[in-house]
Amino acid sequence: MPRPALYTFGVLKSPLADPAPLTREFYEHGEAVYRKISRHPGYLAHAEAADGDRGMLFEADWGAWGEFAVPAWYGKGRTVETTALAATLSLWTGLRPAFDAVYTGLHRAALNRRHDWFERTGHPSHVFWWVSDGVTPTWQDGVSRLEHLHDHGSAPHAFTFHHPFAPDGTPTGIKDVEEPA
Template identity: 30%
Template sequence: MSGYHLAEINIATLKAPIDAPETAEFVANLDRINALAESQPGFVWRLTGEGNDATDLQAFDNPLTILNMSVWTDTDSLAAFVYRTAHREVMRRRTEWFEKMELYTCQWWVPVGHQPTPEEGIAALETLRRLGPSPAAFTFKNPFPAPDVAVRPQPILDECA
């Protein structure tokens, strides 16, 4: 068992203010999707502000840029939630509510029990932007194992067999 959990941040810049009619369907889904996340195997923690979500936290100069952060036991648990639950359907509608962004999410490992701050998440995004995927910040496409997990080399297959 690892002494680390997987932290993730995702950010988005709204096309309209959070209380505008254009974002109403997104806002209407927040409680349902957050409750779904909390019920998933591997869920550990999620960032909240004054309400049941983090939309009121102002971590960026642009007031329309919002963030979400959570911690999971491992990559597979997060991936199962993101891609194999109702979250996927909401995520597919992203372009209805948010501006297109080149980089809007990343993951990194934190010690078990640590609740990352928005500043840590933003720093991880910047690390990913500057360096590309690395053990310090990565994506589902290029994951890295927890620092205390030994990676076993893949066997080399005999092409003549």
């Protein structure tokens, strides 16, 4: 049964290595959100560097999730000292569990603070697509889907929470997508 993959991408106002209180606060919130979401019903997995160091995004070994990639429009640093981005790649049992995880609890509180931490880029911040059971999405998959979403809008190939598609490609609502048993 197909599973939704979710890629998120944001450009931070300051590099991850910046010792400023706002950057530390973002990191602390992020760690708590990751822990909470990893226990959320419907969560299957997320891309995690083999060495566990999220600060070394470009140099890390991401295993089956592939080489770390970012959208072409990201123009900030790529070193541990200059990287100013936050990206996630995750796999879910359905759209509704992902929606609930993102728009409730700790993640909802973090979303309310997003403009403190992230630049407004004019690009989408998340994209969904369906993958076959047993398939691990890659960072490059996420990037190409996000860029497709930006260029063409929501479609079965790349869509958002607000304009979702069912696995068969028909437009749907989050509540209308049949969840696996």
